[in-house]
Amino acid sequence: MNFLAAAGVRRLCAMRAVLPCLWRGKYFSSGNEPAENNTVTPMLRHLIYKIKSTGPITVAEYMKEVLTNPAKGYYMNRDMLGEEGDFITSPEISQMFGELLGIWFISEWIAAGKNAAFQLVELGPGKGTLLGDILRVFSQLGSLLKNCDISLHLVEVSQKLSEIQALTLTEEKVPLERNAESPVYMKGVTKSGIPVSWYRDLQDVPKEYSFYLAHEFFDVLPVHKFQKTPHGWREVLVDIDPQVSDKLRFVLAPCATPAEAFIQNDETRDHVEVCPEAGVVIQELSQRISLTGGAALIADYGHDGTKTDTFRGFCGHRLHDVLTAPGTADLTADVDFSYLRRMSQGKVASLGPVEQQTFLRNMGIDVRLKILLDKTDDPSLRQQLLQGYNMLMNPMKMGERFNFLALVPHQRLHGRNHQTNARQSKPSLSPVAGFGELAWQ
Numbered sequence: 001m002n003f004l005a006a007a008g009v010r011r012l013c014a015m016r017a018v019l020p021c022l023w024r025g026k027y028f029s030s031g032n033e034p035a036e037n038n039t040v041t042p043m044l045r046h047l048i049y050k051i052k053s054t055g056p057i058t059v060a061e062y063m064k065e066v067l068t069n070p071a072k073g074y075y076m077n078r079d080m081l082g083e084e085g086d087f088i089t090s091p092e093i094s095q096m097f098g099e100l101l102g103i104w105f106i107s108e109w110i111a112a113g114k115n116a117a118f119q120l121v122e123l124g125p126g127k128g129t130l131l132g133d134i135l136r137v138f139s140q141l142g143s144l145l146k147n148c149d150i151s152l153h154l155v156e157v158s159q160k161l162s163e164i165q166a167l168t169l170t171e172e173k174v175p176l177e178r179n180a181e182s183p184v185y186m187k188g189v190t191k192s193g194i195p196v197s198w199y200r201d202l203q204d205v206p207k208e209y210s211f212y213l214a215h216e217f218f219d220v221l222p223v224h225k226f227q228k229t230p231h232g233w234r235e236v237l238v239d240i241d242p243q244v245s246d247k248l249r250f251v252l253a254p255c256a257t258p259a260e261a262f263i264q265n266d267e268t269r270d271h272v273e274v275c276p277e278a279g280v281v282i283q284e285l286s287q288r289i290s291l292t293g294g295a296a297l298i299a300d301y302g303h304d305g306t307k308t309d310t311f312r313g314f315c316g317h318r319l320h321d322v323l324t325a326p327g328t329a330d331l332t333a334d335v336d337f338s339y340l341r342r343m344s345q346g347k348v349a350s351l352g353p354v355e356q357q358t359f360l361r362n363m364g365i366d367v368r369l370k371i372l373l374d375k376t377d378d379p380s381l382r383q384q385l386l387q388g389y390n391m392l393m394n395p396m397k398m399g400e401r402f403n404f405l406a407l408v409p410h411q412r413l414h415g416r417n418h419q420t421n422a423r424q425s426k427p428s429l430s431p432v433a434g435f436g437e438l439a440w441q
């Protein structure tokens, strides 16, 4: 069967974002751009109070407060994705992105022996667009998956975004769970009858055979920033500017701070960003995959332990000073893929990072584009498909800057399968799709 032809072929999705919008992975900022907006936000007042009470805070604490403070955090109560928002992501640009990822999961599921059930777990699902596109592929390949028991598990801290995800996936408003003690805070059923549950923390997701997806999730996790000085590493902190009331500034810690432990002994850069929370998530994923099987696909913009100062803000598709009007702009830092690989601690095999253009090409985006173009005569839809392709694949746009990393059980690469599965007849020797060409029967 030609999966690329079968997947979602009957459905050409409606127009997505009118391009070009700014995606987050393009620029570097150290917060030095001129302030665009000096509003004293509720978040700024909260931070000033906090710093006055306990002293300067780490950049990681600043990021965490600004983004996910339950009451005032940037992510908690708004829809920031898309044309009307602050930035745009690949799934919001083209349906092809999610479709090819859907095919990746099916390909891995087949290669690992067609387990009788799997959980699809997404970390930070945004508007649910990516999952929606993946599920459409699952539906189109229904004959393949018909005996497989699939469930969806969304790890999301934002109340607002979880409501949007519920509408996207179930076409209904899903009420909050009544039992406040339950780790599942919402529960619904998708349009195609797949159960879906929402959690605030990965640790609460049942430890069953799962495929994990994290797209532009790791870049919003809080980073500590360090500067090399004649006295050794010093952490960058956020303090109140003594010259200007209601303004924040960066300072260096006067002495060593605990997060220095995350810097490698042989580090040669003079400025580094470390993200302990990313390490915790990777350890959890690796532990789970090594115990129960499955795989994780991580896609983000980032580097391999080479970049220095990548902390930046986005508001209304423009770069935004990271210390100005906190709570009104997205904050992000490039993902250090070398750190993610290190944090898997050999429990699983890692593949990549490979550039987005390579991954998507290996997954067959060129064939998919042709199939979709052949399906429509509508000039605006055709233009949207071509523009979306260009945005995702062009090395000057998202093609090079975004990377894919996969975590799979060691057995997967050795051609052995540790999952007990009566339906599996022989072990798979095929390479992992995306990291090599998609090749399946």
Ligand code: SAH
Binding pocket: 068, 075, 081, 089, 090, 091, 092, 123, 124, 125, 126, 127, 130, 155, 156, 157, 158, 161, 200, 214, 215, 216, 217, 220, 221
């Ligand atoms: N994956 C989506 C959205 C990326 S934006 C896309 O590519 O379009 C980051 C997402 O992560 C949002 O859904 C945000 O609410 C969520 N998020 C941020 N911090 C989180 C955390 N600590 N735990 C879980 N979700 C988080």
